[in-house]
Amino acid sequence: MITAQKLLNELKALSDPDKADFYPKYFQARPGGYGEGDRFLGVTVPNVRKLSRQQRELPLATVEVLLASEWHEVRQLGLFILVLQHERAKSAERRDALTAFYLSQLAAVNNWDLIDGSAPRLLGEPVLRGQFVAEQAQLLRSPRLWDRRVAVLASLAGIRAGQSEPILAQARTLLSDPHDLIHKAVGWMLREMGKRDEAALLGFLDEHAGRMPRVMLRYAIEKLPVEQRHAYLQRRA
Numbered sequence: 001m002i003t004a005q006k007l008l009n010e011l012k013a014l015s016d017p018d019k020a021d022f023y024p025k026y027f028q029a030r031p032g033g034y035g036e037g038d039r040f041l042g043v044t045v046p047n048v049r050k051l052s053r054q055q056r057e058l059p060l061a062t063v064e065v066l067l068a069s070e071w072h073e074v075r076q077l078g079l080f081i082l083v084l085q086h087e088r089a090k091s092a093e094r095r096d097a098l099t100a101f102y103l104s105q106l107a108a109v110n111n112w113d114l115i116d117g118s119a120p121r122l123l124g125e126p127v128l129r130g131q132f133v134a135e136q137a138q139l140l141r142s143p144r145l146w147d148r149r150v151a152v153l154a155s156l157a158g159i160r161a162g163q164s165e166p167i168l169a170q171a172r173t174l175l176s177d178p179h180d181l182i183h184k185a186v187g188w189m190l191r192e193m194g195k196r197d198e199a200a201l202l203g204f205l206d207e208h209a210g211r212m213p214r215v216m217l218r219y220a221i222e223k224l225p226v227e228q229r230h231a232y233l234q235r236r237a
Helices: 002-014 017-026 045-055 059-068 072-088 092-104 112-116 119-128 133-140 145-153 157-160 165-173 182-198 200-212 212-220 228-236
Strands: none
Touching: 002 045, 002 059, 002 072, 045 072, 059 072, 059 092, 072 092, 072 112, 072 119, 092 119, 112 119, 112 145, 119 133, 119 145, 119 157, 133 145, 145 157, 145 165, 145 182, 157 165, 157 182, 165 182, 165 200, 182 200, 182 212, 200 212, 200 228, 212 228
């Protein structure tokens, strides 16, 4: 059976030196950055995804070792494998067990790309079925930036199913959040909701545009006509 060390070696063989130099800057791994201290091998996402498909039956004990890695792409590999296992699970009980495991490993989910590639499936779909709702609410109140982003990105499954109120409630809660990565996430989710329920988006903007963080507002209005975008930006100004 393949080990976590062998998978690390496979990822190292896929390393691109230029990417290894670029990723720490892009993901702010510098001192004081939101990804401070993270380490990167320089493996592209398509290559990590390809390896995850090859190893989608990996035991959770080995996945847990991957998630404990200091290397960003190794943790990403573990998360991609979890998502694939969740997609292929034959029972709700198995899916819920995978979600519970994911929630127990959130210390490893510590950058926006790791969250965006895992939370909509691993937490969002169970929440849509009425499971782990309390856990999502607890994450939304967490002082940890990444926990809050997990909670927000989990709303994407509901948005795709036509639910508007959950993300609207989250957005109201997070209007005063201090971090721009949360502003971007909330604005993104509002924009996605607006594609399906423009009336709900416009109602939210009519009430809150004047005090929304600018980046949240810009993300939320991106698909609106130019005149509407200008009008809402004027309210913020």
